[in-house]
Structure formats: structure tokens, C-alpha cells
Amino acid sequence: MAVVNLQNVTYKxxxxxxxxxxxxxLQIEDGEFVAIVGPNGAGKSTLCYTIAGFVPHFFxxxxxxxxxxxxxxxxxxxxxxxVLNVGLAFQNPFNQISGAKYTVFEEIAFGLENIGVPRDExxxxxxxxxxxxxxxxxxxxxxxxxxxxQQQRVALTSILVMQPKVLVLDEPTxxxxxxGTREVFGVIRKMAEQGMTVILVEHKVEWIAQFTDRxxxxxxxxxxxxxxxxxVLSSLVLEENGFGISRYTxxxxxxxxxxxWKDARxxxxxxxxxxxxxxxxxxxxxxxxx
Amino acid sequence: xxxEIRDLYFTYPTGVEALRGISLNIESGEQVAIIGQNGAGKTxxxxxxxxxxxxxxxxxxxxxxxxxxxxxxxLARRVGYVFQNxxxxxxxxxxxxxxxxxxxxxxxxxxxxQILVADALAMTELSDKTxxxxxxxxxxxxxxxxxxxxxxxxxxxxxxxxxxxxxDAMSITRISNVIxxxxxxxxxxxxxxxxxxxxxxxFERVIALSQGKVLLDGIANxxxxxxxxxxxxxxxxxxxxxxxxxxxxxxxxxxxxxxxxALKKERSSYLSSTTNSS
Amino acid sequence: MHERLSFFVRRDxxxxxxxxxxxxxxxxxxxxxxxxxxxxxTPLTIFLLxxxxxxxxxxxxxxxxxxxxxxxxxxxxxxxIMQALFLPGESKIIFDIFGLEITELSARLAFRNxxxxxxxVSSFTILLLTTHPSELMSDLTRRGLPxxxxxxxxxxxxxxxxxxxxxxxxxxxxxSRGLDTxxxxxxxxGSLIPLVGPLVFxxxxxxxxxxxxxxxxxxxxxxxxxSLHEIPDTSTDKRIRWLLAAFVLISxxxxxxxx
Numbered sequence: 001m002a003v004v005n006l007q008n009v010t011y012k013x014x015x016x017x018x019x020x021x022x023x024x025x026l027q028i029e030d031g032e033f034v035a036i037v038g039p040n041g042a043g044k045s046t047l048c049y050t051i052a053g054f055v056p057h058f059f060x061x062x063x064x065x066x067x068x069x070x071x072x073x074x075x076x077x078x079x080x081x082x083v084l085n086v087g088l089a090f091q092n093p094f095n096q097i098s099g100a101k102y103t104v105f106e107e108i109a110f111g112l113e114n115i116g117v118p119r120d121e122x123x124x125x126x127x128x129x130x131x132x133x134x135x136x137x138x139x140x141x142x143x144x145x146x147x148x149x150q151q152q153r154v155a156l157t158s159i160l161v162m163q164p165k166v167l168v169l170d171e172p173t174x175x176x177x178x179x180g181t182r183e184v185f186g187v188i189r190k191m192a193e194q195g196m197t198v199i200l201v202e203h204k205v206e207w208i209a210q211f212t213d214r215x216x217x218x219x220x221x222x223x224x225x226x227x228x229x230x231x232v233l234s235s236l237v238l239e240e241n242g243f244g245i246s247r248y249t250x251x252x253x254x255x256x257x258x259x260x261w262k263d264a265r266x267x268x269x270x271x272x273x274x275x276x277x278x279x280x281x282x283x284x285x286x287x288x289x290x
Numbered sequence: 291x292x293x294e295i296r297d298l299y300f301t302y303p304t305g306v307e308a309l310r311g312i313s314l315n316i317e318s319g320e321q322v323a324i325i326g327q328n329g330a331g332k333t334x335x336x337x338x339x340x341x342x343x344x345x346x347x348x349x350x351x352x353x354x355x356x357x358x359x360x361x362x363x364x365l366a367r368r369v370g371y372v373f374q375n376x377x378x379x380x381x382x383x384x385x386x387x388x389x390x391x392x393x394x395x396x397x398x399x400x401x402x403x404q405i406l407v408a409d410a411l412a413m414t415e416l417s418d419k420t421x422x423x424x425x426x427x428x429x430x431x432x433x434x435x436x437x438x439x440x441x442x443x444x445x446x447x448x449x450x451x452x453x454x455x456x457x458d459a460m461s462i463t464r465i466s467n468v469i470x471x472x473x474x475x476x477x478x479x480x481x482x483x484x485x486x487x488x489x490x491x492x493f494e495r496v497i498a499l500s501q502g503k504v505l506l507d508g509i510a511n512x513x514x515x516x517x518x519x520x521x522x523x524x525x526x527x528x529x530x531x532x533x534x535x536x537x538x539x540x541x542x543x544x545x546x547x548x549x550x551x552a553l554k555k556e557r558s559s560y561l562s563s564t565t566n567s568s
Numbered sequence: 569m570h571e572r573l574s575f576f577v578r579r580d581x582x583x584x585x586x587x588x589x590x591x592x593x594x595x596x597x598x599x600x601x602x603x604x605x606x607x608x609x610t611p612l613t614i615f616l617l618x619x620x621x622x623x624x625x626x627x628x629x630x631x632x633x634x635x636x637x638x639x640x641x642x643x644x645x646x647x648x649i650m651q652a653l654f655l656p657g658e659s660k661i662i663f664d665i666f667g668l669e670i671t672e673l674s675a676r677l678a679f680r681n682x683x684x685x686x687x688x689v690s691s692f693t694i695l696l697l698t699t700h701p702s703e704l705m706s707d708l709t710r711r712g713l714p715x716x717x718x719x720x721x722x723x724x725x726x727x728x729x730x731x732x733x734x735x736x737x738x739x740x741x742x743x744s745r746g747l748d749t750x751x752x753x754x755x756x757x758g759s760l761i762p763l764v765g766p767l768v769f770x771x772x773x774x775x776x777x778x779x780x781x782x783x784x785x786x787x788x789x790x791x792x793x794x795s796l797h798e799i800p801d802t803s804t805d806k807r808i809r810w811l812l813a814a815f816v817l818i819s820x821x822x823x824x825x826x827x
Contacts, residue, residue, distance in 0.1 A: 040430040040458040058783060080789050088784045091456065094730075095777035098785070099723030102572070102702060109796040111785030116792050123796075144572075144726060147328065158785060174456045177328045177484050178524050203458060206529070244459030247487060247529040251546045260553055270529065274536040277553070342740050361750065362743040371744040377773060378734065379741045381765025391762065395746030425769050439745065 003166060003197050004028035004051055009065035011046060011055055020046045022221040024065070028166075028199065033192040035208040035229070036201045038218035039242055044201045045090075047218065048170045051199060053082025070165040084115065087164035091171045093151035096158070097143045104146075105130075105139040108158045115162070129161045133187045149180025156187055166197045173204065205233050205246045209268035217243060234266035248273035291318050291368060291446035291478060293339065297348035300334055308334040310502035311348075318446070319476045321469070323483055323493035323510070327524045330499040332482045336449050339480070340369040352447070367396055370445040374452045376429070376436035385411070385427075385435055386420040392443040403442075410442035413468050430461050437468060447478040454485045466492050490514060490528035490544035498523060515542035572726045575631075575696035583626030583698045587805040588707040591699055595691040597812040601819040602687040608676050611683035619690045628697040632690070640689050644682045651678035701725055707799050715793065719782075731771065738766045 004027065011021040020043045028034050038044050049055040053072070056063045057079040067074035070085040089096065101107040105126060112122045130136045135153050138146065143154055152172060159167070169188065173181040181204070189211055192198045202208055208215060208229060215232040217225040219241055225232050232238065234249045248267045255261035255277075267273035293316040300309040308331045316322055324332050337343040338350045341362045350357045352368050370392075373379055382388035389410055393403045411417045414434040419427065424435050433453070440448065454462050462485075469492050472479050483489050489496065489510075496513040498506040500523045506513045514520070514531050526532075534543040539556060543549045578584075583591070598618060602611040623632040655674035663670035705718040742762045743749055749759065 038458075039460055041428055052784070054780060054783070058780065079783065080786070083784050083786050083789075088780070090777070090781075092774075092777060095774050096781040098719075098782050099727045099778070100702070100705075100719055102726075106702070106796055110782075113793055113796060114786035114791075115789050116794050119794060119796065119798065122794065142572075144730065155781075162785065171456070178526065179327060242460045244462075247546065248533065251530065251533075251549050254546065254550060255553060258550065258554070260550075260557060270532055270536065273533050277533070277537055337740075340744055342744065361748070363746050363748045363750075366744055366746040369744075371741075373737070373741045373744070375737075375770075377770035378738045378766050379745070381762050381769065392745040395748070425773075443746065 001030060002027040003030040003070055004199070005066070005068040006050070007066045009050065009063065009067060011050065011061060011063045013046075013059060013061045016061075020221050021050065024050075024221075024223060026216070026223065028197060030197055031195045033198045033211065033213045034200070035212040035215045036199065036218055037203070037205070037208070037215060037233070037238075037243060038224075042218040043221040044218055045170050046221075048088065048090075048168045048199070048201060051166065052086045052088040052168050053077070053079055054088070057082065084162065085165050087159035087162060087167045089152075089155050089159050089167075089169050089172055091174045093148055093155050093175070096155035097151065102142060103140050104135065104143055104154055107143050107154060108161050111158055111162045125161055125163075129157055132190070133157045133160065147180065148176055149183040152176060152180060152184050153187055156184070160191070166199065167191060168199045170201045171203070172200075173202065203244050205244060206248075206269055209233050209246070209272075217241075219243075230265065230268050230272070233268045252276065291353040292316070292351075293353075293447065293478070294351040295335075295338070295348070296350075298335070298338065298345050298350060299347045300331075300338070300343060301346045302334075308502055309338075312502075312504055313348075314497070314504065314507060316478060316480065319473070319478055320495055321473055321479045321493045322495045322497060323481050323489040324497050324499060325483065325486065325489060325520075325523070325525055326499035326505070329501075330523060331502040332499055333451060334502075335499065336371075336451065336480065336482060339365075339447070339449060340371050341365045342371075363395070366392075366443065366445070368445055368447060370440040370443045370448045372437055372440045372448070372450045372453065374455060376424075376432040379436050379439065380424040380432060382424065384421050384423055385416055385438075388424055388435055389416075389438045389442045392439055396443060406442045406444050410438040413441060413471055414438040415464060430457055433457060433461070434464065437465070441468070441472075445477075447480065448472060450479070450481040450483075452482055452484065454483065454488050462488060486514075486525060487528045487530075490531065498525065511542040511544055511548075514544055573728055574701060574725055575693065576700050577628055577631055577697055578700075579627040579698075581625060581627040581698065583622060583628075583694070585800075586698075586808070587799060587801045588699050588704045589711065589801070590805045590808050591695045592704075592708075593809045593812055595695045597816050598691040599688045600816045602684050604816075604819050604823045606823050608680035611680060611687045614687050615683060615690065619687065619694070622694050626694060626698045628694065631697055632693060635693055636690070640686055640693075643689075644686045647685060648678045648682040651681055703797065703799055706795050706797065709793065710795065710799075715787075719787070731767065734770065735763070735767055738763055738770075741766075 006024050006026040009021055009024040010019055012019050024047065036044050036047065046055060049059065050067060051069055053069070053074065055061065056074070072081050072085060098107060098110050101110055108126050108130065109122050112125060130139065133153055133156060135157055138150060138154065143151065146154065172188070173184050176184060185207060188198065188200065192211070200212065212229050214226065215229045216223055217232055217238055224241060225235060225237055233245065239245050239250065246268045248270065252261045252266045252273060261276060263276050267276050295312055295314050298309050298312040301307045312335060324336065326332055334343065338345060338357065339352065341357045341360060344358055352365060355365070357365060380388055382391060386407060389407045390403055393406050411420065414437050416434055416438055424432055427435065453465050457465070469479055481493065494510055495508065496510045497504060498513060498520060505523060506516060506519060514527050517527055520527060528544055530543050530546065530549045534549060534552060539552045541552060543552050598614055602614050623629040652670045652675050653668050655677050659671045659673035661669050661671050662675060701722055705722045709715055709718045739749065747759050747762055
């Protein structure tokens with residue numbers, strides 16, 4: 001059963017003339033870990049907002065087609081129902097801190113206060129989810145005293161505490177330094193492994209290739225390609241359309257022309273590249289005394 | 291325009307000692323990347339180049355000018371600084387006015403300003419957006435406007451603070467092209483970056499900072515090969531460098547051309563060794 | 569840089585343990601009594617017999633007096649002098665300097681007005697010194713203050729210092745583009761837009777993202793909000809509030825009583 005179901009979705013923001021999403025057809029199964037890639041301006045953020053219900057309920061504008069997520073239909077629902085079922089986090093962790101709370105614990109409880117969760121349940125849920133995402137030691141810190149990676153994990157935890165059925169993440173590591181990226185990816189991977197339906201917009205192709213189930217390539221508001229990560233991310237279509245691709249893919253493609261890469265499938269990760277170059281060009285790492 | 295840094299120590303008013311004895315020179319026309327984890331002192335170091343920060347002890351000289359004796363506005367003639375967040379710079383009613391702000395502050399004459407602005411816009415592919423309000427552009431293009439606004443000042447030295455954060459592949463290519471053009475014009479380009487692949491492909495010299503000191507400083511290939519040392523400052527080597535190492539290449543590679551050249555060489559030497567042994 | 573704008577000092581005192589609403593009622597009561605009383609000694613009496621003891625009971629004397637000498641006293645002194653010199657009224661002149669006169673009436677009125685202001689500012693200062701802003705807003709929201717209103721106030725306390733930091737970065741960025749921050753006043757006036765512009769526009773971008781973020785956490789949910797922290801409202805609190813209401817009524821009655 002598809003937990004996310006978009007059919008023929010077209011959308012235009014208010015007071016604009018161009019369609020940001022054009023005839024999007026997308027089904028995502030319960031528990032799938034899907035990545036969305038594409039150049040800036042492709043409509044990735046808008047697609048995220050659509051899956052989370054902010055399009056059209058927050059942004060207004062004109063939308064056609066049907067959107068159904070976790071059993072809620074776009075056309076006869078309000079934003080309040082959506083936020084209970086779909087979690088949304090984005091690039092800038094600083095802008096996701098409410099500003100209304102003085103400690104990380106309170107910050108995470110903020111969402112539960114808003115939806116009227118009883119106090120005892122609130123205390124339990126917040127402690128539990130902080131353990132899950134590994135930030136229990138930050139409980140008494142001020143959200144504004146944290147590093148970028150810590151803030152982003154707090155933002156994620158604040159969303160996860162609401163127990164959404166679907167998690168939508170719009171470039172959560174784009175503004176992180178390497179440590180922050182590692183920390184945030186760690187949490188995301190854990191959520192995916194626990195069976196949460198995760199939709200992740202990202203540019204870091206190598207990571208996506210290793211850990212996601214399916215990749216959707218978006219350009220100019222349309223789905224250009226979708227399928228298994230390696231197939232999509234190493235496809236010529238992506239390179240021709242200005243998508244960010246792994247250097248392994250790019251160099252292997254060039255090596256094919258020089259007869260130095262024999263596999264019809266191009267690599268996206270280090271392991272795939274190392275294996276491919278070792279085999280097809282008959283290198284023997286063992287022969288070099290490794 | 292040479293940059294000379296002698297025994298630079300800097301402590302913030304809060305008491306944090308951010309730089310602990312840095313000495314280095316950057317010659318005119320060099321392309322330098324500064325890497326290292328957050329808190330290592332990268333931005334602090336680079337803010338000394340245009341006088342935003344003055345040394346607690348030690349000295350920084352830009353083309354012979356001691357930064358202690360010049361205002362930031364004056365040093366702006368020699369050092370252009372592109373900040374990380376374009377929204378902290380942009381305010382004009384259209385792109386053209388924004389890009390002209392810098393050169394106008396330098397009191398250049400009208401014609402010169404026009405030429406410099408047109409040139410900067412062409413380099414950043416903004417020539418068709420001159421009448422647009424910067425805030426009507428996407429964040430990606432606002433970054434280009436911020437870049438153009440500093441390039442138009444035609445300084446000998448240009449500093450970029452995390453230019454590729456949040457940018458997509460095409461935008462990063464655009465930025466790489468800008469850096470290439472600046473190199474061709476003999477400008478000194480200094481970049482702080484987390485993107486190690488971007489660093490590897492565009493910069494010949496890499497300085498790794500850790501805890502306020504220089505950890506590594508040298509030719510990119512040499513620095514990027516030092517995996518263990520880089521790991522202490524949480525930097526992974528570039529993709530192709532890692533691949534080259536895995537495949538047992540003798541020389542460190544950092545660009546696609548270097549990789550393919552090395553690949554061809556290894557293959558032909560392997561082929562000749564197998565034919566010899568058979 | 570302060571992470572937040574706040575008067576609050578965490579102490580263990582009877583005043584701190586009072587329910588926030590009680591302290592709000594206390595502050596308003598003192599102000600109403602001080603302003604409604606017909607005798608010009610009343611505000612000073614309240615100051616000496618109520619305000620000062622409260623700062624001791626609340627263990628915030630040091631912070632209060634610090635603020636008093638830095639802000640309250642200078643303001644009130646200026647107020648007194650201005651009023652004493654310029655309030656009209658026919659009565660005996662008690663002081664004359666360079667042709668400016670202070671009459672007995674104007675002195676009395678100025679004294680009353682100045683001490684009224686002192687009581688007003690002081691009672692709210694004590695409120696803020698002894699009450700955590702989050703708890704204050706939480707309690708008021710529970711009693712009917714619109715959630716959005718409370719949010720705006722409380723988030724400003726943390727976000728304004730952040731904006732100050734941002735303003736510093738903007739200044740650095742524009743100086744790096746040659747903006748001269750040390751030249752003549754006129755030129756500096758013209759350089760306001762490059763400094764304020766990014767702050768305003770950049771903040772608008774941030775505000776929209778923050779609005780989405782808090783919306784995603786149910787901020788505008790129609791459900792009744794609950795509170796993580798229990799803010800006790802004891803019978804003592806309720807008795808104090810009734811007592812204060814009684815005092816205010818007496819004070820108003822005394823004023824309206826035909827004399």
C-alpha cells in the first residue's frame with residue numbers, strides 16, 4: 001500500500017505564472033527510503049512541501065491532481081492533520097529553532113505542547129526520542145549554544161517526537177560541516193533502518209547510492225528518471241542534464257571511451273569503482289602485496 | 291601582491307585563543323584552499339587579510355601594507371572578501387546596482403565602474419538579470435550576485451568563504467569557472483571550503499588548519515594524500531584520491547585528468563610486466 | 569554576546585515561587601494604588617514599605633538596586649526637575665534659579681509624579697526579576713492570552729540578540745566592500761541602507777522558514793495546549809490576589825470619596 005500517492009500533480013505558487021511542478025506521478029511504499037535529486041530550481045523543495053501538505057495549505061497557489069499521504073487527502077483536509085502525520089525538516093537548522101524555549105528538552109517538547117499531549121506522556125516521549133537520536137546529553141543546553149550539526153539533530157528530534165508516519169527532509173546536510181553531516185546522516189539512516197518512510201532531498205550522491213532504496217531525479221518540475229540508486233545516479237541522462245554526479249561515475253565514463261572500464265554499469269561509490277577498475281582492467285591488488 | 295603573515299596570534303575578546311602562531315606567505319597569483327574543521331581558525335585567519343580582525347600579536351602584510359595601519363575600507367582595494375551568506379550583503383534594488391556598490395565605494399570613475407560591473411556580470415552569468423531585484427532570485431543565484439559584487443572590485447586578492455555550500459552541481463561549475471578566470475588574470479584566490487572535491491579540482495596549494503595552527507601546508511597532491519593527519523581534522527580525502535590509493539597508484543591523484551593519466555600508465559606498465567613474465 | 573534578553577535571575581525565594589499571575593496582579597495593584605491615591609506621599613510610602621522589602625524577600629536586591637541607580641533614579645530625577653520647573657500653578661515660590669522658579673505646588677506635584685513612575689517601573693522590574701519569561705507567557709496563555717502574541721514576545725527575547733550578531737556580520741561584509749564606517753556623519757547616514765537592508769530582507773527570509781518550522785510542530789493546532797512545566801497556583805496565591813484587589817478597591821474608593 002502506497003503511503004505517499006501523488007497523481008498528475010501540477011502546482012503554481014500564488015502570483016506567479018510558471019508551473020513549479022508538472023504532472024508529477026509518484027508512489028512511495030511504507031518503509032521505503034527514497035532520495036530526490038536535481039538541480040536547484042527543479043522543484044525539489046516544492047515537492048517536499050506538497051508531500052507534507054504545506055502545498056497548498058500553507059502556500060495557497062493553484063494545484064491540480066491528487067495528493068494522498070498516510071490516508072489524508074489534500075483536497076479535504078487541513079494543515080493540522082498533515083503535521084501530525086508528516087514530519088518536515090530543512091536546510092537551515094537555525095531557522096527551525098522556535099526561539100520560544102530555553103533548553104533543548106523544552107524545544108523538543110514544544111510540538112507536543114502545541115498538540116495537547118498530556119504532561120506525563122510528553123516527558124516520556126521526549127526522553128525516549130532524545131535517546132533514539134543520541135542527543136540526551138544536550139537536554140539542558142540552550143538551543144542557540146549548539147553547533148550546526150547539533151542544532152540540526154535537535155530539529156530532527158523535534159519533528160520525530162511528533163511520531164510522523166512519513167519523514168520529509170529537504171537537504172538537511174547542505175549547510176553542515178563534515179562532522180555535522182556525519183551526525184545528521186547517522187540519525188537519518190537509523191530512522192530508515194527502523195522502518196520509517198523517509199524522503200530525502202540531497203546532493204551527496206555517494207551516500208544516497210549506499211543507503212537509499214530508490215532515487216527520483218527531478219528537473220524543471222518533472223520526474224526525469226526514477227529507479228534503483230546505482231542505475232539512476234550513474235545514468236548518462238543525469239550527466240547530460242547538469243545533475244551533480246559522483247566523480248567515480250564521471251571518470252569511469254571517460255575511462256570507457258579509453259577502453260579502461262569494461263562494465264556496462266558505471267560506479268557511483270568508491271567500492272563499486274575500485275572493484276570495477278580492479279577487475280575490468282585486470283589489476284590485481286593482491287599482486288601488489290596488499 | 292604578496293601576503294605575509296608573521297607569528298600571528300589572535301585571541302577573541304571572549305578569551306578564546308583562535309590563532310596560535312601562524313607564519314606563512316602567499317605569493318601573487320597563487321590559488322590556495324584552507325581546510326580544517328569548524329573552530330580550527332580558518333575564518334579567523336582569513337579575516338586578518340582585510341583588516342576585519344587585527345593581530346593580538348604578530349603582523350599581517352598585504353602587498354607591503356601592514357593591516358594595523360590601514361582601515362578595512364582601504365584594504366578593500368586589495369582584498370575582496372565574499373562572505374558565506376549572500377543575504378548578509380545584498381540590499382540593492384537590482385543586481386546591477388548591487389554589483390556596482392563595491393567599485394563605487396572605491397571611488398573609481400563612472401566608466402571604469404561600468405566596465406568592471408559588466409565584466410563581473412558576464413563572469414557570473416548574470417548579464418541577463420541586471421534589472422532583477424536580488425531577493426527575487428533563488429538562493430543559488432543570490433550567491434552569484436554576491437560573488438559578482440566582490441569581483442567587480444577588481445582586487446588583486448579575492449577570498450571566498452565556503453562558496454559551494456548549498457549550491458548545486460551547475461552552480462559549482464560556474465564558481466569553478468570564475469576561479470579559473472581569476473587565475474588566468476593573475477589574481478590570488480584564497481578559499482575556505484569543506485568540499486574537498488571542489489578543493490582538489492581547483493586549488494594547487496592546500497593549507498590545513500587545526501586548533502589555531504598550521505597542520506599541513508603544501509602542494510595539493512601532497513597534502514591530500516596524508517589521510518591520517520587529515521583525519522585528525524575530520525577531513526576525508528577527495529574521491530579520486532581515495533580511489534587512486536585503493537588501486538595502488540604510486541602518485542596521488544586529485545583531478546579526473548590525473549586519474550586517467552595514472553590509470554593509463556598503471557595499465558600499460560602492468561601489461562608490459564605480464565608480457566615480460568609470460 | 570548575551571544569548572537572550574532577560575531580567576530573570578534564578579533564585580530560591582518566596583516571590584519566585586509565587587504564581588506568575590499573582591506577581592502580575594501585584595505589579596498592577598501597586599501601580600493602581602500609587603496612581604489613584606490623592607496623597608502625594610503615597611508612592612514614596614509604597615516604595616519604602618513594599619518595593620524595598622519585596623526586593624529583599626525576593627533575594628534580588630543587588631540586581632534591583634543596580635538597575636535602580638543606572639536607570640530608574642536618573643530618569644526619575646530628570647522628570648522631577650523638569651516638572652518642578654515647568655508645571656504651572658499659583659503658589660509660594662520656594663526656589664529660584666536663573667529666573668526659573670520652583671513653587672511649592674509644582675514641587676509637590678513633581679515629587680508625586682516622579683515617585684509614581686518609580687513605583688511603576690520598580691514593580692514591573694521585580695516581576696521580571698523573579699519570573700521566568702517562559703513561565704510567565706505559559707501562565708498567561710493558559711489564562712487566555714493568544715498563543716501567537718505570547719510567542720512573539722518570548723521568541724523576541726532570544727531572537728533579538730541573534731539579530732544583533734547578524735547585524736555585526738552585515739557590517740563586516742559591507743566594510744569589506746569598501747563601505748566607510750568612520751567618515752563624516754552625512755556619509756554614515758547614507759550607509760544605513762546597506763546595513764539595514766540585508767538585516768531586514770534576510771530576516772524576512774528567515775521568518776518565513778521559521779513560520780513553516782513551527783507550523784510543522786503544530787503551532788496553530790486548534791487543540792488545547794498543554795504545558796511541559798507545571799506552574800502551581802496555590803490557595804495562597806489566590807488569597808494574595810484577592811487581598812490585592814481589595815486594597816486597590818479601597819484606594820480607589822478613598823480617591824472618589826468626596827473630601
